[in-house]
Amino acid sequence: MTHLSDVGWSRDRLEQLPEGTSPGRVARVDRGRLTVLTADGERRVHPAAGLYDPDGVAVPAVGDWVALRGELAVALLPRTSAFTRTVAGRTSAAQVVAANLDLVLVVDALAGPTRARRVERYLAVAWGSGATPVVVLTKADLCDDVDAAVAEVAEDALGVEVLAVSARTGEGLDAVRALLGPGRTAAMVGPSGVGKSSLANALAGREVAPTQDVREADGRGRHTTTSRELHVLPGGGLLVDTPGMRELGLYDDEGVDTAYADVAELATGCRFRDCAHRTEPGCAVAAAIDDGRLDPARLLGWRKLQAEAHRQLLRSDARARAAEHQRAKVLFRAYRSQPNRVR
Numbered sequence: 001m002t003h004l005s006d007v008g009w010s011r012d013r014l015e016q017l018p019e020g021t022s023p024g025r026v027a028r029v030d031r032g033r034l035t036v037l038t039a040d041g042e043r044r045v046h047p048a049a050g051l052y053d054p055d056g057v058a059v060p061a062v063g064d065w066v067a068l069r070g071e072l073a074v075a076l077l078p079r080t081s082a083f084t085r086t087v088a089g090r091t092s093a094a095q096v097v098a099a100n101l102d103l104v105l106v107v108d109a110l111a112g113p114t115r116a117r118r119v120e121r122y123l124a125v126a127w128g129s130g131a132t133p134v135v136v137l138t139k140a141d142l143c144d145d146v147d148a149a150v151a152e153v154a155e156d157a158l159g160v161e162v163l164a165v166s167a168r169t170g171e172g173l174d175a176v177r178a179l180l181g182p183g184r185t186a187a188m189v190g191p192s193g194v195g196k197s198s199l200a201n202a203l204a205g206r207e208v209a210p211t212q213d214v215r216e217a218d219g220r221g222r223h224t225t226t227s228r229e230l231h232v233l234p235g236g237g238l239l240v241d242t243p244g245m246r247e248l249g250l251y252d253d254e255g256v257d258t259a260y261a262d263v264a265e266l267a268t269g270c271r272f273r274d275c276a277h278r279t280e281p282g283c284a285v286a287a288a289i290d291d292g293r294l295d296p297a298r299l300l301g302w303r304k305l306q307a308e309a310h311r312q313l314l315r316s317d318a319r320a321r322a323a324e325h326q327r328a329k330v331l332f333r334a335y336r337s338q339p340n341r342v343r
C-alpha cells in the first residue's frame, strides 16, 4: 500500500494526531494485538497501557484509527460511527465491534423465508450506529420476480436504498460497488446463510471470506484463519467483515424510531404522550391502522424492537450496577487496609 487515503484516511484527521505519531487503521484485533494498515503496509502493534479502558468502549476495534509510535498504538482517534454490542457474562457494559463505518449493508436473501421484519430489525441496528444503511438483497438469480420483491422491502425500509444482487451471476454488483468509492467503509449485517461471504468475495474479486460451501467442504469453522477483517476493494472502498458484526444485536433504542419513522411520526399525534397505541382514546397510530394507512405488522415489528431494546437497556443497567458495586468493594477494601485511616 502506498497511500493512506486507500484505507480511508482523510486529511481532517491530521489535527487529531498527537505530535510525533503516524496513523494506522485497525484491520484486526486478536488477543490484544492489533494488525494495522499504514502508509508502509501492514504491521502488528501493541496497544499502549494508556489505551486500556475498563468500560471496554475506548478499546481499538476494527476500522478504528490509532496513532502509532514505534511498536505501540498510543492513542485512539475520534470515531465517526461505532457499532456497539453488550458482552454476555462480563461486567463491562459494551464492546465496540467496528468503527468509522460509512455504510452498513443490511444483507438478506431473495430466497427463503419472508424478509420484511428481519430487514427492519437490522435497519434499526444500523441506524443506531451513525452509519447509513443500504439494503442488499442477494440471490437474485433464485427469484422469479426481483422487482416485486425489491418493492415489497422498499416499502418498509423508509428512506433506505434497496438493491438486488447475485453473487452467482454478478447481477447488480456494480450498483453496490458504486456506493463504495475510494475510502468509503462498509460492513455487512444479516442472518447466517443469506450470502454475506459470497458478496464479500464478489466485491473483493478474490476469496476474503470462506462461504458456507467452502467451510462445509473442508470441515473448518469460519474463525480458523487469522486474516484481516478489513478488506481493501478493487474500486478503492473498504469492507469490514468481523464475526462480531455479523452476530450483532440491538444495543439500545436509538435506531428503532428511525427505522420506524412512520410509526414514530404518527405517535406524535396521539392524545397521550405515553400512549402505548393499544386501547387508548385518541390514538393516532390505531386510527392509521383502522383506515389502512399503517400496516398492523409494522406496529407489531416496532413494538417487538422497542421491547428488545428495553430489555437490552435493563440488562446493561444491571451490569453497570454490578460493576459499580464491585468497584466500591475494591475501594472499600483498599481503604480499610490503609494503616493510618481515620477511625
Ligand SMILES: Nc1nc2c(ncn2[C@@H]2O[C@H](COP(=O)(O)OP(=O)(O)OP(=O)(O)O)[C@@H](O)[C@H]2O)c(=O)[nH]1
Pocket: 138, 139, 140, 141, 142, 165, 166, 167, 168, 169, 191, 192, 193, 194, 195, 196, 197, 198, 199, 210, 211, 212, 213, 222, 246
Ligand atoms: N444461487 C445463489 N446462491 C448464493 C448466492 N450467494 C450465496 N449463495 C449461496 O448461499 C449459501 C450461503 O452463502 P454464504 O455467503 O456462505 O452466506 P453467509 O451469509 O456468509 O453465511 P454465514 O457465513 O453463516 O453468515 C452458500 O451455499 C452460497 O453458495 C447467490 O447470489 N446466488
Ligand SMILES: [Zn+2]
Pocket: 267, 270, 271, 275, 276, 277, 278, 280, 282, 283, 284, 285, 286
Ligand atoms: Zn397511540
